[in-house]
Ligand SMILES: [Zn+2]
Protein backbone atom coordinates (compact mmCIF):
# COMPACT_ATOMS: atom_id res chain seq x y z
CA UNK A 1 0.00 0.00 0.00
CA UNK A 2 1.25 3.47 -0.85
CA UNK A 3 2.09 5.72 2.08
CA UNK A 4 -0.44 8.42 1.06
CA UNK A 5 -3.21 5.84 0.90
CA UNK A 6 -2.37 4.46 4.36
CA UNK A 7 -2.42 7.98 5.79
CA UNK A 8 -5.89 8.59 4.36
CA UNK A 9 -7.22 5.36 5.86
CA UNK A 10 -5.70 6.31 9.24
CA UNK A 11 -7.32 9.77 9.10
CA UNK A 12 -10.74 8.41 8.11
CA UNK A 13 -10.62 5.84 10.93
CA UNK A 14 -9.56 8.46 13.48
CA UNK A 15 -12.35 10.88 12.46
CA UNK A 16 -14.88 8.01 12.53
CA UNK A 17 -13.79 7.04 16.04
CA UNK A 18 -14.06 10.63 17.29
CA UNK A 19 -17.52 11.01 15.73
CA UNK A 20 -18.69 7.67 17.15
CA UNK A 21 -17.52 8.70 20.64
CA UNK A 22 -19.33 12.04 20.42
CA UNK A 23 -22.55 10.23 19.43
CA UNK A 24 -22.47 7.87 22.38
CA UNK A 25 -25.18 8.64 24.93
CA UNK A 26 -25.23 9.00 28.67
CA UNK A 27 -27.36 6.16 30.01
CA UNK A 28 -29.26 6.55 33.27
CA UNK A 29 -31.13 3.80 35.10
CA UNK A 30 -33.62 4.88 37.75
CA UNK A 31 -33.74 1.66 39.73
CA UNK A 32 -36.81 0.72 41.75
CA UNK A 33 -35.73 0.35 45.37
CA UNK A 34 -39.21 0.75 46.80
CA UNK A 35 -39.12 4.36 47.86
CA UNK A 36 -35.38 4.64 48.45
CA UNK A 37 -32.88 5.84 45.90
CA UNK A 38 -30.53 4.15 43.49
CA UNK A 39 -29.61 5.71 40.17
CA UNK A 40 -26.97 4.26 37.85
CA UNK A 41 -25.31 6.55 35.31
CA UNK A 42 -22.98 5.31 32.60
CA UNK A 43 -21.01 8.06 30.90
CA UNK A 44 -20.33 7.98 27.13
CA UNK A 45 -16.77 7.06 28.14
CA UNK A 46 -18.06 3.88 29.80
CA UNK A 47 -17.27 5.10 33.34
CA UNK A 48 -20.01 4.38 35.82
CA UNK A 49 -21.47 6.31 38.73
CA UNK A 50 -24.09 5.02 41.15
CA UNK A 51 -26.05 7.42 43.33
CA UNK A 52 -27.16 5.55 46.47
CA UNK A 53 -27.72 1.87 47.08
CA UNK A 54 -31.31 1.48 48.32
CA UNK A 55 -32.30 -0.49 51.42
CA UNK A 56 -30.55 -3.33 53.25
CA UNK A 57 -32.05 -6.81 53.83
CA UNK A 58 -35.06 -8.07 51.83
CA UNK A 59 -32.96 -11.03 50.66
CA UNK A 60 -30.57 -8.78 48.72
CA UNK A 61 -33.48 -7.32 46.74
CA UNK A 62 -32.02 -3.85 46.06
CA UNK A 63 -28.44 -5.01 45.51
CA UNK A 64 -29.69 -7.55 42.97
CA UNK A 65 -31.80 -4.93 41.18
CA UNK A 66 -28.73 -2.69 40.92
CA UNK A 67 -26.68 -5.62 39.66
CA UNK A 68 -29.33 -6.32 37.01
CA UNK A 69 -29.13 -2.71 35.79
CA UNK A 70 -25.31 -2.89 35.76
CA UNK A 71 -25.49 -6.06 33.65
CA UNK A 72 -27.92 -4.41 31.25
CA UNK A 73 -25.51 -1.48 30.95
CA UNK A 74 -22.58 -3.84 30.37
CA UNK A 75 -20.50 -2.59 33.29
CA UNK A 76 -18.52 -4.77 35.65
CA UNK A 77 -17.75 -2.29 38.43
CA UNK A 78 -18.99 0.94 39.99
CA UNK A 79 -16.28 3.55 39.43
CA UNK A 80 -17.87 6.15 41.73
CA UNK A 81 -20.49 5.49 44.37
CA UNK A 82 -22.11 8.68 45.61
CA UNK A 83 -23.90 8.35 48.93
CA UNK A 84 -26.18 11.36 49.18
CA UNK A 85 -26.70 10.87 52.94
CA UNK A 86 -26.65 8.15 55.55
CA UNK A 87 -30.31 7.21 55.75
CA UNK A 88 -31.23 3.56 55.45
CA UNK A 89 -33.00 3.87 52.07
CA UNK A 90 -29.85 5.41 50.52
CA UNK A 91 -26.80 3.87 52.22
CA UNK A 92 -28.33 0.74 53.76
CA UNK A 93 -27.76 -1.44 50.70
CA UNK A 94 -24.04 -0.63 50.35
CA UNK A 95 -22.63 -3.76 52.12
CA UNK A 96 -24.86 -6.10 50.11
CA UNK A 97 -24.02 -4.34 46.87
CA UNK A 98 -20.27 -4.42 47.56
CA UNK A 99 -20.52 -8.21 47.90
CA UNK A 100 -21.91 -8.41 44.35
CA UNK A 101 -19.94 -5.81 42.38
CA UNK A 102 -16.59 -4.03 42.92
CA UNK A 103 -16.81 -0.36 43.99
CA UNK A 104 -13.74 1.87 43.46
CA UNK A 105 -14.43 5.38 44.83
CA UNK A 106 -16.79 6.40 47.61
CA UNK A 107 -18.10 9.97 47.64
CA UNK A 108 -20.09 11.22 50.64
CA UNK A 109 -20.55 14.27 52.89
CA UNK A 110 -18.39 12.96 55.77
CA UNK A 111 -20.06 11.67 58.93
CA UNK A 112 -23.65 11.03 59.90
CA UNK A 113 -25.33 13.67 62.03
CA UNK A 114 -27.73 11.04 63.38
CA UNK A 115 -25.89 9.35 66.21
CA UNK A 116 -28.70 7.24 67.64
CA UNK A 117 -27.92 3.48 67.65
CA UNK A 118 -29.69 2.86 64.32
CA UNK A 119 -27.94 5.78 62.61
CA UNK A 120 -24.55 4.72 64.00
CA UNK A 121 -25.06 1.09 62.91
CA UNK A 122 -25.90 2.15 59.35
CA UNK A 123 -22.91 4.47 59.18
CA UNK A 124 -20.47 1.93 60.64
CA UNK A 125 -21.59 -0.78 58.23
CA UNK A 126 -20.95 1.64 55.36
CA UNK A 127 -17.54 2.66 56.75
CA UNK A 128 -16.42 -0.98 56.64
CA UNK A 129 -17.21 -1.10 52.92
CA UNK A 130 -15.76 2.35 52.23
CA UNK A 131 -12.45 1.44 53.86
CA UNK A 132 -11.82 -1.02 51.01
CA UNK A 133 -11.92 1.72 48.38
CA UNK A 134 -10.87 5.34 47.89
CA UNK A 135 -12.80 7.98 49.85
CA UNK A 136 -13.64 11.40 48.39
CA UNK A 137 -15.18 14.03 50.68
CA UNK A 138 -17.89 15.95 48.82
CA UNK A 139 -17.84 19.74 49.01
CA UNK A 140 -20.14 22.18 47.20
CA UNK A 141 -18.47 23.47 44.04
CA UNK A 142 -16.35 20.35 43.58
CA UNK A 143 -16.43 18.29 40.41
CA UNK A 144 -16.29 14.51 40.45
CA UNK A 145 -13.83 13.49 37.75
CA UNK A 146 -15.73 11.23 35.36
CA UNK A 147 -14.61 11.19 31.74
CA UNK A 148 -17.25 12.11 29.20
CA UNK A 149 -19.65 14.04 31.44
CA UNK A 150 -19.58 16.75 34.06
CA UNK A 151 -20.69 16.03 37.64
CA UNK A 152 -20.86 19.06 39.93
CA UNK A 153 -21.64 18.97 43.64
CA UNK A 154 -24.30 21.56 44.50
CA UNK A 155 -24.77 20.74 48.17
CA UNK A 156 -23.10 18.69 50.90
CA UNK A 157 -23.00 18.58 54.70
CA UNK A 158 -25.58 21.34 55.02
CA UNK A 159 -23.79 23.78 52.70
CA UNK A 160 -24.64 24.84 49.16
CA UNK A 161 -22.58 26.37 46.35
CA UNK A 162 -21.65 29.99 47.00
CA UNK A 163 -21.47 30.94 43.33
CA UNK A 164 -23.75 30.01 40.41
CA UNK A 165 -22.66 27.20 38.12
CA UNK A 166 -22.40 27.82 34.38
CA UNK A 167 -26.00 28.33 33.23
CA UNK A 168 -27.19 29.65 36.59
CA UNK A 169 -27.12 33.11 38.16
CA UNK A 170 -30.47 34.65 37.24
CA UNK A 171 -32.94 36.19 39.68
CA UNK A 172 -35.53 33.60 40.73
CA UNK A 173 -39.05 35.08 40.43
CA UNK A 174 -40.64 32.13 42.27
CA UNK A 175 -38.93 32.78 45.63
CA UNK A 176 -41.00 33.56 48.70
CA UNK A 177 -39.57 35.90 51.30
CA UNK A 178 -37.74 34.34 54.24
CA UNK A 179 -40.72 35.09 56.46
CA UNK A 180 -43.06 33.26 54.05
CA UNK A 181 -40.92 30.12 54.22
CA UNK A 182 -42.22 27.04 55.98
CA UNK A 183 -41.06 27.44 59.62
CA UNK A 184 -38.49 25.29 61.39
CA UNK A 185 -35.15 23.79 60.48
CA UNK A 186 -34.19 20.28 59.51
CA UNK A 187 -31.44 18.85 61.72
CA UNK A 188 -31.64 15.38 60.16
CA UNK A 189 -29.41 13.70 57.59
CA UNK A 190 -31.70 14.87 54.80
CA UNK A 191 -30.43 18.45 55.02
CA UNK A 192 -26.87 17.10 54.69
CA UNK A 193 -27.60 15.52 51.28
CA UNK A 194 -25.01 15.63 48.54
CA UNK A 195 -26.80 17.28 45.61
CA UNK A 196 -25.58 16.73 42.06
CA UNK A 197 -25.85 18.43 38.70
CA UNK A 198 -24.95 16.16 35.80
CA UNK A 199 -24.23 17.74 32.44
CA UNK A 200 -23.69 16.20 29.01
CA UNK A 201 -23.57 19.01 26.44
CA UNK A 202 -27.02 20.61 26.44
CA UNK A 203 -28.51 17.94 28.68
CA UNK A 204 -28.64 18.69 32.42
CA UNK A 205 -30.06 16.55 35.20
CA UNK A 206 -30.41 17.35 38.90
CA UNK A 207 -30.45 14.90 41.81
CA UNK A 208 -30.57 16.49 45.26
CA UNK A 209 -31.04 13.32 47.31
CA UNK A 210 -33.38 14.13 50.21
CA UNK A 211 -32.41 17.81 50.53
CA UNK A 212 -35.10 19.69 52.45
CA UNK A 213 -36.83 23.03 51.97
CA UNK A 214 -34.42 25.44 53.67
CA UNK A 215 -31.42 24.09 51.76
CA UNK A 216 -33.42 24.20 48.53
CA UNK A 217 -34.14 27.83 49.32
CA UNK A 218 -30.46 28.57 49.94
CA UNK A 219 -29.60 26.97 46.59
CA UNK A 220 -32.02 28.90 44.37
CA UNK A 221 -33.17 32.00 46.27
CA UNK A 222 -33.04 34.86 45.59
CA UNK A 223 -30.58 33.92 42.81
CA UNK A 224 -31.09 30.64 41.00
CA UNK A 225 -27.53 29.33 41.19
CA UNK A 226 -28.35 26.21 39.18
CA UNK A 227 -30.32 27.47 36.17
CA UNK A 228 -32.65 25.20 34.21
CA UNK A 229 -32.49 21.45 33.80
CA UNK A 230 -33.87 18.98 31.31
CA UNK A 231 -34.46 16.24 33.88
CA UNK A 232 -35.56 16.52 37.51
CA UNK A 233 -35.48 13.53 39.85
CA UNK A 234 -38.02 14.20 42.59
CA UNK A 235 -36.17 15.34 45.66
CA UNK A 236 -36.84 13.22 48.77
CA UNK A 237 -39.12 10.81 46.86
CA UNK A 238 -41.76 13.51 46.48
CA UNK A 239 -42.22 14.01 50.23
CA UNK A 240 -43.87 17.26 51.18
CA UNK A 241 -40.91 18.83 52.98
CA UNK A 242 -38.84 18.98 49.78
CA UNK A 243 -39.48 19.80 46.12
CA UNK A 244 -40.99 23.21 46.88
CA UNK A 245 -42.39 25.20 43.97
CA UNK A 246 -39.66 27.88 44.26
CA UNK A 247 -37.05 25.34 43.24
CA UNK A 248 -38.99 23.10 40.85
CA UNK A 249 -40.45 26.06 38.92
CA UNK A 250 -37.03 27.71 38.73
CA UNK A 251 -35.39 24.51 37.46
CA UNK A 252 -38.04 24.41 34.73
CA UNK A 253 -37.58 20.70 33.95
CA UNK A 254 -38.84 19.17 30.71
CA UNK A 255 -39.27 15.82 32.42
CA UNK A 256 -39.69 14.81 36.08
CA UNK A 257 -39.14 11.29 37.38
CA UNK A 258 -40.69 10.25 40.68
CA UNK A 259 -38.59 7.93 42.83
CA UNK A 260 -41.46 7.32 45.22
CA UNK A 261 -42.62 3.94 46.46
CA UNK A 262 -46.23 2.85 46.85
CA UNK A 263 -46.30 4.07 50.45
CA UNK A 264 -43.24 6.33 50.52
CA UNK A 265 -43.19 9.85 49.14
CA UNK A 266 -45.40 10.75 46.22
CA UNK A 267 -47.39 13.23 48.32
CA UNK A 268 -50.19 15.26 46.74
CA UNK A 269 -48.35 18.48 47.68
CA UNK A 270 -45.11 17.59 45.88
CA UNK A 271 -46.89 16.09 42.86
CA UNK A 272 -49.09 19.18 42.53
CA UNK A 273 -45.91 21.27 42.31
CA UNK A 274 -44.61 19.00 39.55
CA UNK A 275 -47.85 19.10 37.55
CA UNK A 276 -47.94 22.90 37.82
CA UNK A 277 -44.28 23.32 36.89
CA UNK A 278 -43.97 25.60 33.84
CA UNK A 279 -42.74 23.84 30.71
CA UNK A 280 -43.10 20.28 32.01
CA UNK A 281 -43.68 17.84 29.13
CA UNK A 282 -43.40 14.47 30.82
CA UNK A 283 -43.86 12.89 34.26
CA UNK A 284 -42.77 9.31 34.95
CA UNK A 285 -42.79 7.34 38.19
CA UNK A 286 -41.05 4.25 39.56
CA UNK A 287 -44.28 3.40 41.44
CA UNK A 288 -47.81 4.65 41.62
CA UNK A 289 -48.22 6.42 44.92
CA UNK A 290 -51.21 5.41 47.04
CA UNK A 291 -51.26 8.91 48.54
CA UNK A 292 -51.23 10.77 45.21
CA UNK A 293 -54.38 9.25 43.67
CA UNK A 294 -55.24 11.09 40.47
CA UNK A 295 -52.01 13.06 40.66
CA UNK A 296 -50.05 9.95 39.62
CA UNK A 297 -48.74 9.78 36.08
CA UNK A 298 -50.86 7.76 33.61
CA UNK A 299 -50.27 4.01 34.14
CA UNK A 300 -48.15 3.63 30.99
CA UNK A 301 -45.60 6.04 32.50
CA UNK A 302 -45.29 4.13 35.79
CA UNK A 303 -42.67 1.38 36.03
CA UNK A 304 -44.29 -0.61 38.83
CA UNK A 305 -48.03 -0.75 39.38
CA UNK A 306 -49.52 -1.66 42.73
CA UNK A 307 -52.08 -3.84 40.97
CA UNK A 308 -49.34 -6.07 39.53
CA UNK A 309 -46.55 -8.17 40.96
CA UNK A 310 -43.64 -5.86 41.76
CA UNK A 311 -40.68 -6.98 39.71
CA UNK A 312 -38.52 -3.91 40.22
CA UNK A 313 -38.78 -2.46 36.74
CA UNK A 314 -36.58 0.54 36.05
CA UNK A 315 -36.96 3.72 34.06
CA UNK A 316 -34.11 4.27 31.64
CA UNK A 317 -33.01 7.57 30.13
CA UNK A 318 -30.69 7.83 27.14
CA UNK A 319 -29.34 11.36 26.70
CA UNK A 320 -27.24 12.94 23.95
CA UNK A 321 -25.00 16.01 23.99
CA UNK A 322 -27.40 17.85 21.65
CA UNK A 323 -29.95 17.76 24.48
CA UNK A 324 -32.25 15.12 23.01
CA UNK A 325 -33.18 12.40 25.45
CA UNK A 326 -35.41 9.35 25.47
CA UNK A 327 -37.22 7.96 28.51
CA UNK A 328 -38.23 4.28 28.52
CA UNK A 329 -40.36 2.31 30.94
CA UNK A 330 -38.82 -1.17 31.21
CA UNK A 331 -42.16 -2.71 32.25
CA UNK A 332 -44.01 -2.05 29.02
CA UNK A 333 -41.44 -0.59 26.63
CA UNK A 334 -43.27 2.77 26.59
CA UNK A 335 -40.80 5.31 25.28
CA UNK A 336 -40.84 9.03 24.55
CA UNK A 337 -38.19 11.32 23.15
CA UNK A 338 -37.84 14.91 24.34
CA UNK A 339 -35.95 17.79 22.75
CA UNK A 340 -34.09 20.70 24.35
CA UNK A 341 -35.70 24.10 24.43
CA UNK A 342 -34.70 26.43 21.60
ZN1 LIG B 1 -34.79 8.88 51.22
Ligand SMILES: [Zn+2]
Pocket residue numbers: 085087189190210
Ligand atom coordinates in the same frame (compact mmCIF):
# COMPACT_ATOMS: atom_id res chain seq x y z
ZN1 LIG C 1 -33.34 10.70 53.92
